[in-house]
Amino acid sequence: MGKAKLDDYIEQGIYGAKQIKPDERRKFLGTIRERVVITLTTSQVMEAEPYPEVLNAMKENKKAQLLLNGNLDYSYHSKYIKRVTELSMEYTMVNNKDYHSELGLVLAYDYAIDQEEIYVAKKDAPSSNQEKNMAENEENEGKGLFSAITKIFKKD
Known part of the structure; x- marks a missing residue:
């Protein structure tokens, strides 16, 4: 048995068979x-x-x-x-x-x-459609007439 084969044999005995x-x-x-x-x-x-x-x-x-x-x-x-x-x-x-x-x-x-x-x-x-709808709602938030009126009367 060559030295390389002997080393492989010893390693296999110590660590078990090599896995892919x-x-x-x-x-x-x-x-x-x-x-x-x-x-x-x-x-x-x-x-x-x-x-x-x-x-x-x-x-x-x-x-x-x-x-x-x-x-x-x-x-x-x-x-x-x-x-x-x-x-x-x-x-x-x-x-x-x-x-x-x-x-x-x-x-x-x-x-x-x-x-x-x-x-x-x-x-x-959430599905991609739900995420898209949530993003659109967030973008549109604050752009309507009611939002503008609320901002006027809102106390800072």
């Missing part, structure tokens, strides 16, 4: 981005109602595996675990004491699918 994209694997609960169908953050998983986008993705991707962040309490995962068992799918609770991922749920295959959009928007986040 270890940072990405930690973030996506043990898998890599190109295999992911859909994800939820930990705060989204902790919400009372399950996300319909995830439930639909689970129904459409029954061969995928659901990865759940084991750092969260089981009560938050139960609504998704119930659905997984109804669909006879596999799920895994992923515990990594060295790294706390911001993702609470990942639905992924064991091969690449290159899904373009994997992140689900938060339920209470």
